[in-house]
Amino acid sequence: GENVEQHPSTLSVQEGDSAVIKCTYSDSASNYFPWYKQELGKRPQLIIDIRSNVGEKKDQRIAVTLNKTAKHFSLHITETQPEDSAVYFCAEAYSSYKLIFGSGTRLLVRP
Amino acid sequence: GAGVSQSPSNKVTEKGKDVELRCDPISGHTALYWYRQSLGQGLEFLIYFQGNSAPDKSGLPSDRFSAERTGGSVSTLTIQRTQQEDSAVYLCASSFPGGRGTDTQYFGPGTRLTVL
Numbered sequence: 682g683e684n685v686e687q688h689p690s691t692l693s694v695q696e697g698d699s700a701v702i703k704c705t706y707s708d709s710a711s712n713y714f715p716w717y718k719q720e721l722g723k724r725p726q727l728i729i730d731i732r733s734n735v736g737e738k739k740d741q742r743i744a745v746t747l748n749k750t751a752k753h754f755s756l757h758i759t760e761t762q763p764e765d766s767a768v769y770f771c772a773e774a775y776s777s778y779k780l781i782f783g784s785g786t787r788l789l790v791r792p
Numbered sequence: 793g794a795g796v797s798q799s800p801s802n803k804v805t806e807k808g809k810d811v812e813l814r815c816d817p818i819s820g821h822t823a824l825y826w827y828r829q830s831l832g833q834g835l836e837f838l839i840y841f842q843g844n845s846a847p848d849k850s851g852l853p854s855d856r857f858s859a860e861r862t863g864g865s866v867s868t869l870t871i872q873r874t875q876q877e878d879s880a881v882y883l884c885a886s887s888f889p890g891g892r893g894t895d896t897q898y899f900g901p902g903t904r905l906t907v908l
Contacts, residue, residue, distance in 0.1 A: 687834075715896070715897075717899075723901070724796075724883070724899040724900060724901045724902060725835070725883070725899045726899070727896055727897075727898070730896070770834055770835065772835075778823065778825075778840050778842075778847075778848070779825065779837045779840055779848065779851070780825075780835075780837065780897060781837070782827075782834040782835040782836075783834055784833065784834045785832075785833070785834050
């Protein structure tokens with residue numbers, strides 16, 4: 682069925698360190714995997730996405746990797762800064778339209 | 793250009809009352825989605841519109857929930873006889889051009905609904 686597992690639920694890192702968030706999905710037909718960042722009281726904002734024909738994608742300090750065989754994908758944030766503190770959601774699209782979201786990871790970057 | 797907008801930003805209602813939540817998508821976006829986010833939880837899909845039609849209403853929690861879209865633009869989510877478990881943030885998103893899952897979905901700021 683439709684399911685995305687996201688870990689960890691909370692993550693605390695020192696400023697400058699890296700943060701990694703992992704998601705596992707169940708439907709092998711899924712072909713689109715976006716990541717959203719949601720600051721407190723704000724709307725979710727797309728920060729990066731990856732499609733199934735690509736194994737890795739980078740955008741400055743953010744990267745996403747996809748392993749279709751294992752059905753998992755990960756978000757990597759390097760050189761973390763306090764403004765990276767937020768809740769991050771992974772999602773997958775297994776059909777033509779709706780996104781199935783993970784439960785979120787609350788990231789805290791300690792100055 | 794303007795992003796997705798929603799109104800009201802906050803709504804407090806009494807149990808049993810009906811509420812209407814409004815979404816204005818990005819101009820030209822043909823696909824529109826409603827999600828629900830309960831406190832501290834992820835986003836739960838409710839309904840999807842392509843133009844004025846709703847091919848998938850499977851996420852609506854009960855028959856108290858309904859939604860419509862007119863003119864291929866504004867959408868209204870209606871909750872009848874509200875219950876306390878309906879309290880959540882209701883988020884709208886839109887995408888262009890075809891509403892495929894691989895089209896980027898842009899979210900509105902949400903409506904925080906509190907049912908007393």
